[in-house]
Amino acid sequence: MSGKYLVTGGAGYVGSVVAQHLVEAGHEVVVLDNLSTGFREGVPAGAAFVEGDIRDAAKWLDSSYDGVLHFAAFSQVGESVQKPEKYWDNNVGGTMALLGAMREAGVRRLVFSSTAATYGEPEQVPIVETAPTRPTSPYGASKLAVDHMITGEATAHGLGAVSLRYFNVAGAYGQYGERHDPESHLIPLVLQVAQGRREAISVYGDDYPTPDGTCVRDYIHVADLAEAHLLALKAATPGEHLVCNLGNGNGFSVREVVETVRKVTGHPVPEVVAPRRGGDPAVLVASAATAREKLGWNPSRADLEGIVADAWEFAQQRAK
Structure with a gap:
């Protein structure tokens, strides 16, 4: 069954690939991006585009949406060490505003772009979701803070959410690929x-x-990653927050x-x-293992x- 989804940060690398997969699956897609790090040409032809900030998501979100896929964030580890306030303000503050807009609009399904940076220095590998979370950068800490916020939203207000903790995303999907400025991958x-x-x-x-x-490092193809997001939308259960690692192992x-x-x-x-x-x-x-079991995810481009x-x-x- 097709649905209507808001994709924040959908003009960026991962967001654009996921938006394209949603379009190909027959969904109605609206991309919200302020283009601070994304590119207008990254928005799929079959998606609507709104240039704006996630703090203002309430202007566009209404009950016609079936869910939100949230990619909008600053993601440079080194920069986060130099400018931590930028990461708290945007990644945490922006997501708080987005969650509030979702609550007001009655949109109760969320897939969040999290990161392996939430774990910091691992005690053992491979890393499981129950491993200690001790991020070593404000970037990782900001993503972990959002994960905690989402858990609270699920418990208190019935949000159905899945956080996907990416390891090293790479590769390209057609016209969509990596082009960070400055490049750090x-x-x-x-x-x-x-x-x-x-x-x-x-x-x-x-x-x-x-x-x-x-x-x-564990490298995962961006197309395999995108497929996990579509599966996560189906798996999101009201009142629950599922956390899944995404990597090839x-x-x-x-x-x-x-x-x-x-x-x-x-x-x-x-x-x-x-x-x-x-x-x-x-x-x-x-x-x-959690993504394979709970989402039915089976990456094929390892x-x-x-x-x-x-x-x-x-x-x-x-x-x-």
């Missing part, structure tokens, strides 16, 4: 080196307790990513070893080479 940064747009890729630390000494090191980019692109990728960055755990790998190939195709399209 590993795969697009390495691809920029392959394109000749950067001289070398910085490898932050090669003395971690991992097989090749570099950090290990496989870890790849920085050097494995670099070597995969060399293989996919056929271009050299020089490396420069730099000091470790504070707060970078050696290994971050998800257990996605191959790193395929993820890199899709990201490379998108990068080449943008370079034309």
Whole structure:
């Protein structure tokens, strides 16, 4: 059955891919984005677009909506350390306003874009949802605060919500891919080196307790991630807040990513070893058993080479 959904931050990387999946599934989609980090051309052709702030969501939300998918947030870890107030104001304050607008309009279904950054330094891997949450940045703390707010809203007011804690999202879906400014994610940064747009890729630390000494991360294809959101909409149950990790359960090191980019692109990728960055755990790998069990999610694009190939195709399209 088709529905009507508000997608906040739907002009950004993940939001645009999810919005496109909703359109393809026959839903009515309204994208709300202030374009501070998103791009107008990222809004799918089949979706309506409203340029505005989530604090003003009450202007557009009414009882005709079946739910909200909430992506709008600042997400740069380093920036959050320098400007924590920006993250509390937007990520937490903005979401508080959105939840209030949903309550007033009687919209009782929410899928929230959370993050593995809520866990901080893991005690063990793979990471399960019951692991301690000790975020090491204001960004992670702001997302965790929102998770707590959503739990309160579900308990007190009957909201049906699912928080999806992403691990490392990568890849592209058709015309939708990563283009952060400034870019901070590993795969697009390495691809920029392959394109000749950067001289070398910085490898932050090669003395971690991992097989090749570099950090290990769990990469998930953005299309697999999008499919989880549609399943989460169906799974959202009034009065309950479900938290699910989204990852493949496989870890790849920085050097494995670099070597995969060399293989996919056929271009050299020089490396420069730099000091470790504070707060970078050696290994971050998800257990996605909850998403598989509760949502019926079955990611099908776990191959790193395929993820890199899709990201490379998108990068080449943008370079034309």
